[in-house]
Amino acid sequence: MPGRHEPLTEGLLEGAFPAANPWPLYARLRAEAPVAWCEEPGFWAVSRMEDVLTVATDPATFCSSQGVLVMEIGTTYDSPPTMMHTDPPEHTAYRALVSPPFRKRVVEQMDAAVRARAGELVAALALGEPVDVVESLAVPFPLQVISDLLGLVDVDLDRLYRWSEALIPGSEDFTPDQALEVSAEVTAYLMDQAARRRRDPGEDLISMIALAALDGRRLDDVEVAMFLIQLLVAGNETTRNLISGSLVAFARHPEQWERLRKSKDGVGIAVEELLRWTSPVISFMRTATRDTVLGGQAISAGDPVLMLYASANRDEATFGPSAAQLDITRDPNHHVAFGFGTHFCLGAALARLEARVILELLRRRISHLEVAGEIVTSPSTVIAGVSRAILRLHPA
Numbered sequence: 001m002p003g004r005h006e007p008l009t010e011g012l013l014e015g016a017f018p019a020a021n022p023w024p025l026y027a028r029l030r031a032e033a034p035v036a037w038c039e040e041p042g043f044w045a046v047s048r049m050e051d052v053l054t055v056a057t058d059p060a061t062f063c064s065s066q067g068v069l070v071m072e073i074g075t076t077y078d079s080p081p082t083m084m085h086t087d088p089p090e091h092t093a094y095r096a097l098v099s100p101p102f103r104k105r106v107v108e109q110m111d112a113a114v115r116a117r118a119g120e121l122v123a124a125l126a127l128g129e130p131v132d133v134v135e136s137l138a139v140p141f142p143l144q145v146i147s148d149l150l151g152l153v154d155v156d157l158d159r160l161y162r163w164s165e166a167l168i169p170g171s172e173d174f175t176p177d178q179a180l181e182v183s184a185e186v187t188a189y190l191m192d193q194a195a196r197r198r199r200d201p202g203e204d205l206i207s208m209i210a211l212a213a214l215d216g217r218r219l220d221d222v223e224v225a226m227f228l229i230q231l232l233v234a235g236n237e238t239t240r241n242l243i244s245g246s247l248v249a250f251a252r253h254p255e256q257w258e259r260l261r262k263s264k265d266g267v268g269i270a271v272e273e274l275l276r277w278t279s280p281v282i283s284f285m286r287t288a289t290r291d292t293v294l295g296g297q298a299i300s301a302g303d304p305v306l307m308l309y310a311s312a313n314r315d316e317a318t319f320g321p322s323a324a325q326l327d328i329t330r331d332p333n334h335h336v337a338f339g340f341g342t343h344f345c346l347g348a349a350l351a352r353l354e355a356r357v358i359l360e361l362l363r364r365r366i367s368h369l370e371v372a373g374e375i376v377t378s379p380s381t382v383i384a385g386v387s388r389a390i391l392r393l394h395p396a
């Protein structure tokens, strides 16, 4: 659209995005063009916290049903691929259906099981030697936790990992054809699991979803697959990158690890700062349903609007002059690492529990962390990924 293109937004595109250090770009966007038009493929980039909150809390004006990722612009669906692609009232009904096991009080009951999984992995870490903390800790831990919750008892974790990787939007290691093939494979597997639970229900999440009723009818197969695939995928890559990103942050900011170790308090406040700091989900998109104004900028009906959660999490207007600093004692900490409003992350309590448990175990065993080799970040514009992080964890 003539006159409103902002060249800065080109840096947000696949290939040009400075994934390892996007912060200067975000700072310039917030200061110079907080609601900026990106000509190709055509979307508004929203970088300030205030505007992100406006979009996230107004699904009637900024809907999710026309896609939540830039790569979906122009795509239409016969049925929503995930709950994230729905709007009220459909979203409200779906969300109510799957919310109970993810409520904080229910998740807290998983503490012992989650701690046992983490304990095994932490005990197996080679201390004092270079280790890839992505492979040895950050990848297997969330996979184990979600498969326990779903009730996948004897599942092959390598297979689960491959599936979860292939289904991540824009995954680099799979061609679109391979991703489609894996999608069919995982759908068949999960539907078989659902069919078994209908015959012989258990206490697990697959049983709950397989037997769930909505408006007096049982969920159909497409809906069951939609929920199960999203639950399998949503919490893996995100929680993984929170864990690996946090450990890299502690290696680069040893004084923060020292503070965590010396503190007599719980690690909950530190987890919030690590969520803000790593912002594992960079952005999600909405589409304007009507002409509106956002941050003083006119938006037309049909325009895609990209909420840059990662940028909002460094907004000086919210976090003050220390917004660009890692401070594990920051409190209050109103970040949007889990989104905000209607689609606020369903798995937030579970992700917080996982991060807390890992930090509690590590702070007892590790005196300090050191970068001892490659730190490889993924170039994704959606997920702030760390695909390899060679650290040395020094025993306490």
Ligand code: HEM
Residues within 6 Å of the ligand: 064, 068, 083, 084, 085, 095, 146, 230, 231, 234, 235, 236, 238, 239, 242, 279, 280, 281, 284, 309, 336, 337, 338, 339, 340, 342, 343, 344, 345, 346, 347, 348, 350, 351
């Ligand atoms: C550190 C870990 C995590 C981060 C940073 C994260 C981030 C997010 C964000 C930003 C959203 C908002 C989507 C939007 O705005 O459209 C979201 C939604 C969602 N997350 Fe998470 N997530 C994490 C872990 C998990 C886990 C462990 C699960 C489940 C096992 C999960 C399941 C979901 C689901 C189902 C939604 C969609 C909610 C809805 O549409 O109402 N997430 N997450």
